[in-house]
Amino acid sequence: MDINDNIESPMMLKVSFNKLLEHYEDLADSEDEFLSAKAKRVLKTSELYPELRQGFSDTKVLKDRAKEIGIILQDTFAAVLSKNEIKTASVPFHDIIFNASERFKGIIKAAGENFKLNIKNMDEDDRYVIACSIILRFCYGHDLNFKRPFYYEIPDVNGIMRYYKILYNADFCEIVPTENAVDITQEDYEELLDNFDNIELWKEKFPPNSYIFKGFVISNIFDVTDDQSISHLKSNLIGENKRQNDNFMKDFQDVFRSLFGFKDLKIGFSIYHKANKVFERVRGIGINSYLLNNEELVECCNALCSWSYNRLLNEQKFFSISNVEKAHAKAKGKAPHISNLYKQGVKSVIFAPIANETGVLGILEIVSKQPKALNSVNANKLVDVMPFIVSAVEQSKTVEENLIEAIIQQECTSIHSSVYWKFVAAARKFLKDKAKLGNEATFESIVFDNIYPLFGQIDVKGSSEARNIATQKDLQLQLSLLDKIMNEIVALEKLPIYEQFQFQIRNYIKELKTNFKVDSEHSIVAFLKKEIEPVLKFQLKKSPKLKADIDDYFNKIDDDLNLIYYYRKNYDETIMLINKNMALLLDEKQEEAQAMYPHYFERYKTDGVEHNMYIGEAITKEDSFNPVYLYNLRLWQLQVMCEMENEYYSNQHLYPISLDVASMILVFNQPLSIRFRMDEKQFDVDGTYNARYEVVKKRVDKAYIKGTEERITQNGKITIVYSQKEDEEEYLQYIKFLQNKNVLGTEVEILELENLQGVTGLKALRVDILYHGKDNDKTFFTYDDLMKEIKA
Structure with a gap:
């Protein structure tokens, strides 16, 4: 060859x-x-x-x-x-x-x-x-x-x-x-x-x-195994994507096996929380903690003996146990970390604090099922690798803190990506001003002028009435159980006070059926807490015959409310699921809209989901805005709200109770200004004239059709509220387009609204939404058809 x-x-x-x-x-x-x-x-x-x-x-x-x-x-x-x-x-x-x-x-x-x-x-x-x-x-x-x-x-x-x-x-x-x-x-x-x-x-x-x-x-x-092991360790720890890899812990353990020179070696980690002095298991694929065993969270004083506690957390030095069995026999159960290792079959171990200048961040645990394999001599190999582990933990901690900050921003004090640049510019200016002016520097106002608003909501119809009905049913159920127990108490001990309690319970039951008021719940709850509960607890000790019924009653009571929480729970869970699912769909669709043209977007969960959008040159920061992007966003909004209705009714059977929803869009023809309110951490319209828009937003869904007692919003239809003739003509074109796509029905109403406080001349378009059949996309239903289909 x-x-x-x-x-x-x-x-x-x-x-x-x-x-x-x-x-x-x-x-x-x-x-x-x-x-x-x-x-x-x-x-x-x-x-x-x-x-x-x-x-x-x-x-x-x-x-x-x-x-x-x-x-x-x-x-x-x-x-x-x-x-x-x-x-x-x-x-x-x-x-x-x-x-x-x-x-x-x-x-x-x-x-x-x-x-x-x-x-x-x-x-x-x-x-x-x-x-x-x-x-x-x-x-x-x-x-x-x-x-x-x-x-x-x-x-x-x-x-x-x-x-x-x-x-x-x-x-x-x-x-x-x-x-x-x-x-x-x-x-x-x-x-x-x-x-x-x-x-x-x-x-x-x-x-x-x-x-x-x-x-x-x-x-x-x-032979450069030690150097290469340290290099591989550094590479694995520095790469963020590598740490998320399914094979990360296997590769990490292989590096340590090369470093220590034997195969029977495993790695564990535990996080240290200084504030409450606890160890916590690290979240991640294949990551164990031999210090915590199967526990998620353990107080440090319950995980370590006083010597090991001081060694790791105060002195911040590593230590080894070369023969766990021998140490376990000597400790006689007084060293919890040794007992835990012994139960897991660990024979030798090294514990090393992962610490920086701020203190201990966590514990590195190296274990072997061979006695003497890990000891105080080869523990010194950690001197060269600990800086990289510390660096990786610091990096992970920073990533986690940033993630938490992002979640808090998203869920609590969101600054939308479309306007984030303005906050960054203001923050940079504030830092420069602070360097020059010190404490006299102020954070400039965040204002966007000459932008167009869009508002929409999908709201649960009759939510207050539905909640009242659920409350009535829960109270009736609770009072019926008490009436039965009070019957038994009166039969055992015929005291006038017990008969009076029974009379009052039955009175409340009648009142719930005939005259339920907002304050009825409060008076019943006060009566049960003050009068009935002490009697039941007294009878529980005194009368063994009543124990089963009284225990059953207390088992049905919600610990937080001290009331039966069954029908209201179904109502609350339904509202929560409607909000969650509608918000999720809206958020997903929003990504598509942002790709078309950037704009500000925010949504709120109430008894349904509301959303605000603002679009204009001031937000995009580029000389690219054209009215066509506003018209496109209006059409997109109308389409998406129809999709949300379809999504809700096609999955209505999955909710604990059946509720109706109604959708509305508010059209505001004139551009306005919005200002970020620092105290409220949200945007609001700026100026007296623009405040009219906010007034309409808050009141319009409760408005009536002129000369009637009929609310403007109605289930099975989408309502578009406006004030200008040109808005009517624009949306009639959108409706015609969506009728052609079998999104909206043929019947279109043009309605006048009763005057709102300080607002006159509002009109509305109202049109049927078509609901798509699940098995056949070409099948469409009106709301009435859909209800018949669901009940069939």
């Missing part, structure tokens, strides 16, 4: 000992008789086989001349160092080794029969460019300083991966161009400097096999 087979390279490789033999020729004339004699013996050996000097590429020669090659390389591979040095002779960047030290042979043998030696961090293109850079240095005097470290990864006898760095000695090499070689000019060299990744250019300047390499390299190899 030829050593150049299956390798693309600018150099044809020939093994040659010419340069080394030239060195021996000099030594042959030495005055030192011993050196001279030895050199002459080496030269005499080579003279018998001229191919050893001239060069060869047939691997058969390596086998046939192995003895002679050994003699030539005898000084290079000194026998006295052979068991200590890791050394090979080979052709460069090739896995064919024709001489090696005893230690290297032992390493390869321990790796197993199936192990194949290769340089880890060198792909084919890199190999080609490296060969070109060697030619540039040897033949043209251009030193590219392309000195990357190369490594072997070789498992030891226990399967632990060890890392070996390769340093090449190229003193015995020579490179000569062939007739196919391209002469490299200064211009070529400068072009190559800027094109490392352009492999085709390198092949153009250095065609394959255009140079001949004669010689061999000596590889001096060093």
Whole structure:
């Protein structure tokens, strides 16, 4: 086999000992008789086989001349160092080794029969460019300083991966161009400097096999497992995506196994919360805590003994237990961490505090099921790795804090992305002003002028009435249970006071059926708490016969409300689910709208979901706004609200109780200004004239059609409130378009509204929403049809 087979390279490789033999020729004339004699013996050996000097590429020669090659390389591979040095002779960047030290042979043998030696961090293109850079240095005097470290990864006898760095000695090499070689000019060299990744250019300047390499390299190899383990650890910890990877903990443990040199090793973590002095389990795939075992949260004083507590949290120093069984017998149950380890079958352990200048952040737990495997001596290996672990934990803590801050902003004090730039600019200005003016600096007002508002809501119809009905049913159920218990109490002990309580309970039951008022709940609750509950607790101790019924009553009572919470719970859960699902759909659709044109968006959960949108030049910060984007957003809003209605009614059967919803859009024709209210952490309209818009928003859904007692919003229809004729014409066009798409029905009402306080001249368009059949997208229902379909 030829050593150049299956390798693309600018150099044809020939093994040659010419340069080394030239060195021996000099030594042959030495005055030192011993050196001279030895050199002459080496030269005499080579003279018998001229191919050893001239060069060869047939691997058969390596086998046939192995003895002679050994003699030539005898000084290079000194026998006295052979068991200590890791050394090979080979052709460069090739896995064919024709001489090696005893230690290297032992390493390869321990790796197993199936192990194949290769340089880890060198792909084919890199190999080609490296060969070109060697030619540039040897033949043209251009030193590219392309000195990357190369490594072997070789498992030891226990399967632990060890890392070996390769340093090449190229003193015995020579490179000569062939007739196919391209002469490299200064211009070529400068072009190559800027094109490392352009492999085709390198092949153009250095065609394959255009140079001949004669010689061999000596590889001096060093075990750098500890350094590489630390490097891999650093790489794994720094990369955020790596820490989220499913294999992170496996890779992390493998690094520590290489560092400590044995396979039976596992890693655990626990977070330390200084404020309440507790340890908490780390959230993450495959991350365990041997200190906490199966617990999620444990007080530090219950997880550690006083000595280990002081060692880890106060002194911030690591400690080891080399024999957990022995320590457990000695502690006699007084050291909770040792007891916990013993239960888990851990035989040796190292606990190390993950700490920075602010204090302890968490605990690193290294455990083994082999006694003495982990001890106070090898614990010192942590000195080099702890800074990277601390850095990673700090980074994770910062990421978590930022995430929490983002959640708080999103859920509590949201600053929408469309206007965030304005807050950043104001904050930067505030910092500059503060540097100049100190405490006199003020945060400038956040105001957006000349923008167009859009408002919409999907609201639960009759929510107050539905809640009152649920409250009535819960109170009736509770009073009925009490009436039954009071009957039994009167039968056992016929006291007038008990009869009076029974009379009052029955009166409340009648009142609930005939005359339920807002304050009825309050008076009943006060009566039950003050009068009835003490009696029941007294009878619970006194009358064993009543125990089952009284226990059953108290079991049905909600701990927080001290009332039966069944029908109201169904109501509250329905409202919560409507809000959640409608808000989720609106948020998803909003992403599409933002992609069309950026605008401000906010929503609120009430008995339904309301949303505000503002669009205009002031928000986008770019000279790109056109009224077409406003019209587009209005049409998008109308479509999405119809989709929300469809989504709700198609899944209405999944809610605890059946409630109706009604949708409304408010159209405001004139642009206005909005200002961020720092005290309320939200935007509001700015100026007296613009306040009219807010008044209409708050009151319009309760408005009546002029001359009737009918509310403007109605289930099964979408209502569009406006005041200008041009708005009516615009929305009639949108309605016509959506009728064509089978989103809206054919019947369109144009209605006048009763005057609101301070607001006159409002009108409304009201149109049926079509609801899509689940099994057939081409089937459409009006609201009345849908109700019949649901009840069928």
